[in-house]
Amino acid sequence: MSLDAHTPMPGRGFADRILRRGPLEAIATTIIAAGVVMLMQPFSLTLYSWSFATTLFGTVLFTIVSKVRE
C-alpha cells in the first residue's frame, strides 16, 4: 500500500495543526492572561494563591514554544 503525499493520516493532522508555533503561543498567552487575572481578581484567595504558578508556567511555556517551527 502506498501513501500519497497528501493522504491525510488519522490523528496526525490534529497534531500537525496544534504543534505549531501559532496555536502553542496562543495557548501560552491565554495561560499568562489567566494567571494575571487570577492575581488581581477580588473573589477567591485560592485563585490568588495559584496565580503565580499559572503565570510562571505560561511564561516558561511561551519561552519554549517561541522556539518551535512556524
Add this chain to the structure above:
Amino acid sequence: MNDLSAPSRITYGAVLVRPAVVRRIRGLSDKALAWLFITPTMVLLLAINIFPLIWTIYLSFTNYRANRPNAPVKWLGIDWYQTILTDPDIWAAMQVTAHFVFWTVVIETVLGFGLAFLIDKKFRGHGVWTTIILLPMMLSPAVVGNFWTFLYQPQIGLFNYVVAFLTGHPASSFQMLGDVTLSPWAIVIVDAWMWTPYVMLICLAGLRSIPDYIYEAAEVDRASKWRQFWSITLPMALPFIMLAVLFRGIENFKMFDMVNLLTGGGPGSTTEVASITLKRAAFESWRTGYSSAFAIILFVTVFGLANIYVKALNRVKSR
C-alpha cells in the same frame, strides 16, 4: 599620510591610534570584530541587569535583611512565596493595583481613541491642538505629582473649584487625596490626564495606516459612516489599540512614582498599589528576602505580559 606601516601615530577623526593597534585590529575577522564591539555592552548588561536578577532570586529564598548584613543568612526555600501568596493584605494591594490598572486603561483607551479619531479628521489648526494635547505626556511624573497635589488642595486647589462650580458642592467640602473613597480615583484622573495623549498617538498611527481606497470602496457601496466605523476603522485600528492597552497595562501595573508623590499609598492603604507595598517591605521594614520574593512575583507577571505585548507588536509589524 595614513600609511599604516609608518612608525608615527595615526589620527582617525580626533583619536590618536598607535599603528601596532591598527595592525592588530586589521588582522581580526569580521566575527571577532563584532564580538569586540558587543562584549562591553554584554558585560554591562550582565552586571546591571542579569546579576541583580539572579541575586534577587537567590535572596528571595533566604531570610536576608539589608539592614543586618553581617547576620547569618538562613535558607528558607519557598516560604516567602507561600507567605505572600496567602497574605490577604498583599491580595488587597493587588486589588488596589487592579482597580488602578483597569480604570486608567479603560479611560485612556476610550479618550485616546476618541481624540485620535478627531485629530485624524485634519480640521483647521489640528497641528496646534495635537501639540497642546501631547504636552502632559512630556512632563516628568515627579512634576505632575507635585502640581496635581496643589490642584487637589481643598482650600486653594483649582480642581476643587472647578468641581464646586459644576456641581454646586462647596470646594472645601471634599478632599481628593485625603478621602478613602475619592483618593483611588484621584490617582486614576492624574494618570489618565498624563497618558491619554500617548494612547492617542498610537491610535492615530493605526488610523493613519488605513488606506483611503477602502473608505472609497465603502462609499461606492453606500455604507453609512456608522457602518464604516464598525466594519473598517475599528477592526483595522484594533491591533494598535491592543498595543496601547498592553503597554499602559504593563506600565501601570508597576506604577510607583506618581502614586508615591500624590498619596504615598494613603489614606490608610486605600491607594497602596503593589509597588508601594514592595517599597515599604524593602526599605521601611527591611525584609529584604520577603520583598525579593514579592519583586520576583511582580517581575514574572510583567515578563508574562511583555511576552503578550511582543506578540501583539509582531502582529502589528506583519500588517
